[in-house]
Amino acid sequence: MKVKVKVPATSANLGPGFDVAGLAVTLYNTFVFELIENGLEIIGCPEQFCNEENMTYQAFVEGAKACGLDFKGLRIECSGDVPYTRGLGSSSTCIVAGIVGAYAFQDRYNDRQEILELATKIEGHPDNVAPAIFGGLTVSVMETDHVTTLNIPVKHDYRFVAFIPPFTLSTEKSRSVLPQILPRSDAIKNVSHLALMVASLINGYDEGLKLGFKDRLHQPYRGDLIQGFKEIMEVLENDKKVLGAYLSGAGPTIMALIKAEDTKGVVRLKEELGSLIDEWQVEKLELDMRGYTCDYE
DSSP: OEEEEEEEEEEEOTTTOTTTEEEEEEEEEEEEEEEESSEEEEESSOGGGSSTTOHHHHHHHHHHHHHTOOOSEEEEEEEEOOOTTSSSOHHHHHHHHHHHHHHHTTTOTTOHHHHHHHHHHHHSSSTTHHHHHHOSEEEEEEETTEEEEEEEOOOSOEEEEEEEOSSOOOHHHHHHTSOSSOOHHHHHHHHHHHHHHHHHHHHTOGGGHHHHTOOSSSHHHHGGGSTTHHHHHHHHHHOTTOOEEEEOTTSSOEEEEEETTOTTHHHHHHHHHGGGGTTOEEEEEOBOSSOOEEEEO
16 A cells, blocks of 8 residues: 655745745655565665655654564655755655655554644644644644644735745754844844735735735745845835735745736746746645645555
């Protein structure tokens, strides 16, 4: 028997929702798990990841311990379109898939809360793993070892335009530049912006999104690590049809929000940004409302 797990890419933080907010988008990684007599076989990954340090394998091992699965050997086949270390939750797809794969061999692949708790423990924060598990837009709170996640209903139909650069930015490096202490005024701004952003999405108040996506906790510091960040954000800010823009996860991907009826939005933004995004990949995405899926083969 084989287990096939498909996990969506995720975009975390959404500006002011650092380590709290995230959403799932229609870009996917797929993993097929098969128990074998012994050893480890990994197919579809770069050679340097085809070993026991592989994140998907390590998550599978932790999932197996948690659900009581005894196994001696494992084959993993990986494929997908989520770029590595670009701020679109590639590591979360691996972690979630590994846990779900193990749980599936115990017929428990739909124990989403338990899977969330373990995935958060491995990842360290829930902003990416939560939407990968539940789909849609989520907000999460960690309290000791428990994670509370709620889906936020989004009233209007939007599209997310991902500007994905040809270079990577590790989460470790991206976190290293963040301040340990935030001025009270910046903290208040972030809380108010997050509240405005969430309320605007729920109520369909598009006029509140551009301000709601603004951040003072991480983007001003991480932006300095990304060539052209300030210039790109300025162009997006000045486009009246762009509802808002933010740094996706730890970066370096930049995400812009447009209305679904703005069918020429991607073409227009490519023209406006011009040489600022030479060799960048541009993807027009939608919200994924399902989270991971799991099937038996």
